[in-house]
Amino acid sequence: MTKGFRFDLLAKGGYAARGVVFFLVAGLALFSGLAGGRPETKSAVSALLGQPLGRVWVGLIGLGLLGFVAWRLAQSLADSDGHGGKARGLAIRSALFGSAITYLGLAGYALGKALFMGGSSGSSGEKDLAGWIMSQPFGSYLAIAVGAGFVIGGFVTAAKGITRKFERHLRISDQKGIVALVCIYGLVARGVVFAITGVLFAYAGFRVDPGQAGSMGDALEWLRHLPLGSFLYVAVAVGLAAFGIYNLVEARYRIVRSPSLADAKRSISMAGS
Secondary structure, three states: HHHHHHHHHHHHHHHHHHHHHHHHHHHHHHHHHHHHOOHHHHHHHHHHHHHHOHHHHHHHHHHHHHHHHHHHHHHOOOOOOOOOOOHHHHHHHHHHHHHHHHHHHHHHHHHHHHOOOOOOOOHHHHHHHHHHOOOOOOHHHHHHHHHHHHHHHHHHHHHHHHOOOHHEEEEOOOOOHHHHHHHHHHHHHHHHHHHHHHHHHHHHHHHOOOHHHHHHOOOOOOOOOOOHHHHHHHHHHHHHHHHHHHHHHHHHHEOOOOHHHHHHHHHHHHHHH
């Protein structure tokens, strides 16, 4: 019981940390002229450093994100949410594993800033990832495939909100309509940004140029240049704040099933059958 409770704290602390990061990203997007910096996760973390006790807050976010990484690994490798070993379940768990890798990088970045406070925010995580992938054999084709995965992940994230599937993992005795609507809004907005980022990532693979890989900030800027772009930009930026609220809801009400060795063995056997 104690181990499960501790893991529960890890997972929910991770959701809370991710929620704070997306609040900051939304703030940078909506008030970029005043706040400075691009609306990206690294810039959001760096923006906290100039605030009172900034290094403490950034360090806590880094530790929280490590807890989120542990939860994502439990979801993907031990199948803590019970997605199963069939094609659809394996696809979801692969995306969750990719999420673990992404947030591991952000956690390391936050902890580095908290401990050493040196250097600039550097390039976005997407450009770093694109550069590494394209340095591998057949890297450009792999980058296109990863971009397609981002696009699919965006649609899955938006569908998770529209179909309200996220509610099956929440323990709320009395569903609040406004809370559900905010969560749906946030998931759809995150899905849109995810999908656009995937398109830009695939384009980078097509051009064999890691610099073309789009970050969250690039995705928002792309929206700004569409017809009614200013409206779309603000709508999605506010949606990212709603996604932050969704994460805080998860931090409070998420059903967290602690992983076990039996779960891992069962998920491996199901994948091989």
